[in-house]
Amino acid sequence: MQRFHTQYTERNSIGLEGVLELEMEVVSDYLHVGSGVYDVEIIKPLENIDQLVETALKGTIPDVNKYFSPVTHEMNRYLGKVIIPGSTIKGLVRTRLELSIRDACFIVSRNSNTSSAAYKRIFRNPRPRPTDRFPQRVCPVCDLLGNSGLASKVSFSDFIMTQGKVDYVNVNGQYYESCVKGSRFRGKVLYRSLKPIELGMLLYGFGFRDKKLEGKVMLIGRFKYSDRRFGRVRFSLPSPKQEYVKALEDFVRTFKPFDYNEEW
Template structure:
């Protein structure tokens, strides 16, 4: 039997930094339109027990009883409505793109360092001299504007909010040469709602809550858009696409919060003639959209933008597990 102070099984998968160097190439410029420019409307549904995206703010109940939440961290809001900020979506998707495309490591957790010299963050000085990894080419780096962003994601219906009690999130800080992603396991609710030390309350939306966001992109190749679609959890299958995993967003990921399933709903591609005059945008929906998504995914594979070993490690680690998430330390 596990002792009181015995750590629980770890809730994350490690994706090792590959031995081979990132595939760096020259940065794209914005001078002319080339490739794909437009928007893709995406819906995502919460598939873990809860999703919590904090704002850093909190609320309190001055009349709370001893067995009720007294202070809780609030869900992010814009103009009074809850939403998942586009920057938060971008951060989560970028981390996945970095891992599955063998890109540089832009952000490290406090106390962690990347020992691989070839994976230090890309430096941009000028387009002519640039050697930029796939993730930095898409999302940008210091001095280089990104070509991708997400709009704030709004709930599609009336989102129910509930206050949940979770154990504080002390992460093991280790020097590592791998990227860490949190798995999809079962949330263990706290046996009571009493405020106590080392616990916090968070305002979260439950499973099945749906949001919509728009992915905006500029001058992407089909392969690059495909890489983004892989990072959203899609993979090609029999001329269509299927879901390979569910990415995680927001906070309390080690408590098994935050897994969402993305579904492309509509794409709008800008078109222009030889004189660069804009024509009506092309709208893709239904089967046309499915085949476009599949083409992008396939082209990402064909152009070797997807790092196959990392993708396999990532996807097998992210498979849902019928195991409890740690309630306390791990």
């Protein structure tokens, strides 16, 4: 039985409460995090639709492509600003923690279902196969981030673009609205009832490793495993606090987490 298990047997209301402020910088050429909606705009009114139909009925297929703009995949927006949904950021943190912590259950990673070679190279790993090793006790990642039967102790805001610009990048004939290198986002994580070591876990999940509190490069968004121009970001802490370093060091010492190099 590993030492940390006993620290996770009780939930109580005493603990750290606060806000972790984060900045995220795009360090690859582009970043596209989709909204799941894509737009095909009609760029010419179909005034002559009768004629088009008639042409078709006569057996000639009319060329309608010129009436439509190419497929364009938009980013998410809120009040006019480009955002990365908080749920996407939470997913990023959760996958890394599930892969890093021995015996954590595998809620996200198990369903990721990717067969990408780059993914396997990075994360096929020292980590053993998926297990549910916490029959009576809650796994540390679920205890922090919640699962279907357990409230999360942290909530992630959307990350709002504060600097940079977007470009439309053609990938295989479709256009992806993408934030260019150097673009920056701001967001926060609200936490409550955290043990210091869990604050350390959260920081680790964002790619912080040691007292320098410099985020490592992490992969996120579309094409992150297939096109090197896309999907690399780095988190930083605009207002680092003394307690972060200690929390992180406590976490690393206790959990001895696996680490991954996401540069490929």
